[in-house]
Amino acid sequence: MKKISRRSFMAAAAVSVAALALTACGGSASSAASSVASSAASSEAASSAAAAELTTVEAGKLTMATNAAFPPYEMTTDAGEFEGIDVDTAKAIAEKLGLELQIDDMDFDAALLSVQQGKADIVMAGVTVTDERKAVMDFSDSYATGIQSIIVPNDSDIASPDDLAGKTIGTQRGTTGYIYCSDDFGDENVVAYDDGLTAVQALNNGQVDAVVIDNAPAQEFVAANPGLKVLDTSYAEEDYAIGMAKGSALEDAVNKALEELKADGTLQAIVDKYINAN
Incomplete structure (x- = not known):
């Protein structure tokens, strides 16, 4: 049996702070807006550059293997779309990496094998970290209990x-x-x-x-x-984490994205969306 405590979360709003600093120093509203636009464009360019450096199963995409019968972590809506804590978290990670999320739904065992065989970049399906699994795949930092x-x-x-x-x-x-x-x-x-x-x-x-x-x-x-x-x-x-192939070059990038999502409150907001604390 494994036990973890939920990590703390901090708020961050870098673009808003930058804009406020410019206007407080006497910059005009238009120059502040231009600066924000420039900053956003720079961030987008940085994301694109970072994505180009990442090696994934399919270029420009982050392929996630899952078993979409595990509410509220992953499930299928009446419209046939995927939703849940893992799905929203994977989307947020993909956005951080400048990639498009591709979701492949399959049996749980097959999802675990998918990353081991190089058919998917990550597996998120309420996957628990165990010694047996660590022997055949790598894991991100924990993101849920x-x-x-x-x-x-x-x-x-x-x-x-x-x-x-x-x-x-x-x-x-x-x-x-x-x-x-x-x-x-x-x-x-x-x-x-x-x-x-x-x-x-x-x-x-x-x-x-x-x-x-x-x-x-x-x-x-x-x-x-x-x-x-x-x-x-x-x-x-037990701990939930994101499974990846042994030696995956994505591990550092995924962990960095997770750290940012925890720090700015995004991850907690996703959990709160699907799980009522009461």
Whole structure:
């Protein structure tokens, strides 16, 4: 089990500060506006130059592998578009790097393999940093905390993680929930499904006794399925980070972008957009 604390956030507004400084020193409104425009153009040029120096799977694009069945981190809207914490964060990173975001949706296992095989630049799908994964891919700095939670029927006799012993547990294939449960309770007691929704459907149908999955999607699934609840006691806490190929030249650039998004409050705003602190 891993535990991290959420990083602090600071506000920044460099362009506005620059414009204010010019007018305070006696510059005219038009000269201040010209300076801001010039600064914006310079920033755009710098982004373009930085993007040209980055080697990606497809020139000019940041290709993200994901499994868009993991709300609120990644999901598909009724219009068939992608949204969620990971999606918005990836868009913000791509913008910082002067690249266009390309999202490839696939099974979770396939998403992890995609970066290892050079088919995607990054994988973001609520990916937890583990020693096993660090052996085959590199990771960015952490950008979120993941909590493994337990979903059970309202009338279940399961009240804590210890009560999972001897029960049939549903998980999403390839996730840390699957790994932890297999280690703790034996492979024979764990059923792996392609996504969390299918695991929850199996729970509703009485095919499993509980589902172990990250807390944010657990809350979403329970809200959509009356008769189910999330236990108050969490199963594990862990780090979420962006996965990349071993030795990826993007790691420093991605970490720099993440640092800036944390510092200017963008990352926290994205999280707040999808997760109500209350």
